[in-house]
Amino acid sequence: MKELKSGKVNLLDYTLNGLEEFFIQIGEPKFRAKQVFRWIHLNGASTFEVMSDVSKTLKAKLSEIAEIRVPQLISEHIASDGVVKWILEVGEGNKIETVYIPENERGTLCISSQVGCALECQFCSTGRQGFNRNLTAGEVVSQLWWANQSLGHTPKEEKIITNVVMMGMGEPLANYDNVVTAMKIMLDDNAYNLSKRKLTLSTSGMIPGIDRLKNDCPVSLAVSLHASNDEVRSEIIPLNKKYPIKELMAACSRYLSASPRDFITFEYVMLQNVNDKLQHARELIKIVGNMPCKFNLIPFNPFPNAGFESSSRDQILQFQKILRNAGFITTIRKTRGEDIDAACGQLVGKVNDKTKRQEKWRTIAIQQVSSK
Ligand code: SF4
Structure with missing residues (x-):
């Protein structure tokens, strides 16, 4: 108990x-x-x-x-394009973000799994806030509970939230048991009755968690790849030193045997002069080999002292063309909620920057750019 x-x-x-x-x-x-x-x-x-x-x-x-303990609302931010972001407090000043993104035929909720994050991906606002604690299963699922309430809806009516992505603050597989419990509640037809295909877990590449998830609660899988070789990936995602790309690709292939979708989505944030060269696109084609997958290119959403710039629109389009010509479905993520800083961790980060890493990351990024 x-x-x-x-x-x-x-x-x-x-x-x-x-x-x-x-x-x-x-x-x-x-x-x-x-x-x-x-x-x-x-x-x-x-x-x-x-x-x-x-x-x-x-x-x-x-x-x-x-x-029935639900989080407390700290603030609600509604963007001109309909995106809603809630800052919720889960006790002792710990704040998390939950984002609702309405589209024509679906509504997607982006849910947090931890207060902060320990993985320190360099381009990530949440990573700058340090790690406080894992969310409980109740705190994870209550974000969906909260969003339905706030949008004036109950799940027994026609769904307004059709898709959930575990892509908010934190690395969901680092909080494995609580996240899996919460996802099981989301899938239950006595609760939110989400389809496994429409529940997506996004990981930065925790291989043991990917293998466990395959057996425990297979949902759609997205992997934050963000680089085409270990040298660049280890620089921007320190976890790559432990779980390098080749082993990550093998884990993704294994996952496909149980996945409700017949492909893996690779997220790729476009960082000017870091991972956006056309050579990087060609490397990507090689590393995924024959694996059924899609690429989602994400224009970097800058935040104060990020130390990175987004690739130009033209560069992203050229990058996309190479992947498409090789037969891969490759989308470019629409930037949504810009006027409310809807990208992960940005709003909480404004209130709550616990690290002094900005200067360090900025120096590393400048060194990277100048050594290319
Ligand atoms: S990108 Fe995800 S895993 Fe990396 S620091 Fe940010 S929240 Fe953590």
């Missing part, structure tokens, strides 16, 4: 199976767990009071030992 500081357990932390076990432990029949689970996730209940088909006695009992 996972207790909060209040001494109560957070029912948002439980999958339906977990909640059934909890109810059995407290001497209640299993079916009650399903009722409560549906109230929380399908109807957006945050108190036991509203659960009209739950007896007064059970409500009183639950209130003694449990709660």
Whole structure:
């Protein structure tokens, strides 16, 4: 039983199976767990009071030992293109970001998995904030709960959030158990009933986690590749020193055997004079070989003291052309929510820069550029 500081357990932390076990432990029949689970996730209940088909006695009992603890809203930012970003507090001043991106036929929610991040990718605003702690399963899934509430929707109605990407603050596979629990709740048809194809986990390349995920909860996989060789990748993603590209590609190939999609998405942030040469595009073609995959080129969204510039539009188009000519579906990510700093970690980073790395990264980046 996972207790909060209040001494109560957070029912948002439980999958339906977990909640059934909890109810059995407290001497209640299993079916009650399903009722409560549906109230929380399908109807957006945050108190036991509203659960009209739950007896007064059970409500009183639950209130003694449990709660439905959702994050506190710090601020809401709505961009001119409809993107919404929420800064949420998960206790003790720890802030996370959740972003909703509406498009014509779908609505995508980008969810955080950690407060900050320990992986220190050099181009990432979240990486600049240092690492505070993993989010609990309840704190991960409550971002979806929150977004539905805030958008005035319950999942039992027609879905407004059709897609979820684990692509916000943090490395989801570094918080494996909690993220997998949260994703199982998102997939449950007694909760958000998301399709595995429309739930995407994005990793910077934690190979053991990729292999575990294949067996535990296969969802769509995106990999933050961002470089075509180990030399550049290790510079901008330190984790690459532990899990180099060749081994990462092998893990991606293994994942495909269980993936709900028949391809891996490779994310590639376009950093001027760092990873955007046409030679890099040709290297990419070689390293992925015959693996079914798509590339998503991301114009870098600069933030103060980033030390990197985005590649020019023309350079990105030329890069894309090489990949397309080799037969790869290659998209260029639309920049959304620019007027609210919607890129990962930017808003929290404004409030909460815990590192003094800016100068160091800027120096490294300048050295890289001048040595090319
Ligand atoms: S890109 Fe992702 S893994 Fe890398 S520092 Fe940022 S949040 Fe962490």
